Amino acid sequence: MSVLAWIMLASVASGLLSIGLAASFALNVRSERWINILISYAIGALLGAAFLNALPEALEITDTPKQLTFILLLGILVFFILEKLLLWRHCHLAECEAHEPVLHTNNSDHGRSGMMIILGDTFHNFVDGVLIATAFMADIQLGIVTAIAITAHEIPQEAGDFIILLNSGFTRAGALWANFLSGTATVFGGLLGYFMLNQLEHLIAPILAVAAASMIYVAMSDLIPSLHKRPEIGATVQQVLLIVLGIGTIWLIGAFSGHHH
Template identity: 45%
Template sequence: MTLLYIVLATFAGGLLSVLVAASLTVGVLTRLVKSLVSLSAGILLGTSLLNVLPEAFESHSAHPQTLFAVLLGGLLFFWLLEKVELYRHTHHHEDDGHHHHHHFDAEQAGRGGLTVLVGDSIHNFCDGAIIAAAFLADTRLGFATALAIVAHEIPQEVGDFIVLLNAGLSRAKALLFNAISGMASVVGGVLGYYLIGSFDGVLPYLLVLAASSFIYISVADLLPQLQQRLAWRDTLAQVAWLGVGLAVAFGVSQMLHGAH
């Protein structure tokens, strides 16, 4: 059953967001991204700090100082991956106030969308492995982690879909590229199940790596996007969606630790 859960969760995380992106107009997608970025920031931060890290530190097989070292190493690792454009989490759209130069989206998409495809595939593969590690540690934690990843994947895939469309690709090609990269999540989940399952002792460290991924994405990518000067209504909307994300993570935390 654990493998089935992993496949279903990674499939949802990899393809559900692609279908959402493909089914809506660019105008609707742009408005959707703005709300979902705030929501996913809350869910990712809450899940990492209230669910994943506590689960890892409750293990008696790993020393806390070592886990903190892994957390630090994970943050630096994901920073380096993004530095070489192998760990992308795009939420950009044209006229988003970031003042990118003309043809920025075309450059981001790269030749035939290759940059988006490769970067997202690696990102999604890592997400799949993270989901597998969480399910192997605790089924409830697996669902909580999958929820956090799905919440983040939707605005990410929407952002990439918009980048590809603005770069001149047809909706069909943009959908195909995003679907291919989304399937990497399933591959990462299945491989993670077979490779991680044989080494129970590494689970706490993998959970800390998962948390470092969530924290890095939230702090380096999502929260800075919410720092723009906005009208008070838009600011309240951002805070409200962020609060909803944190509330969801907190509710899941109560269920997880209340069941222990």
């Protein structure tokens, strides 16, 4: 299968899978428990993909490792600024600070907060597409691992977004359709990434560093804090096991698919 075919398949699968599962979780009465489980797993998958795959691969194909780690650091700072600007806001549970105003509005804002979510989500999905493309351009196995990590964290994020859209006055069908449309941005990001990097191969390593930065940032600043809301020992053991499971999944895929260029 060609690299482009892999990128398209992964982008479409990631988009459809995350939206489908997110909607079913969001509409499920016991969704919060499932979302909590998924968040812990996603943290492991993101950190595993960043530290075991994306960064080592980037360091392997670059001549300037110090420059690469600087890009990683800069990336984390940029994601912090983006999140401050609310472009990158995720929060997986309905009752988090970022969503407070949404839950208390009546529908008179005609889903303005919903529109912010959709815009932020579309931008985010587009970037995810570029990251998936970059990973596949570097190495097929890295692409598969990256797509899995991105999908794992998209599911709780999309479920949270789905709940917010319903709260800001969207119908179920409307919320699903809005999520689906913003999901198509992943495919456009994947296409753009492929054609851009075909011409500009020297950008693959720096963009992999940015990909690692985004995974580390999302795991550490967006996902981990939500786990601290359940400090009791049983919950903590479950969280640690699920994080290890997430890392283990990524490690196993890497080990079994072997490393090849």
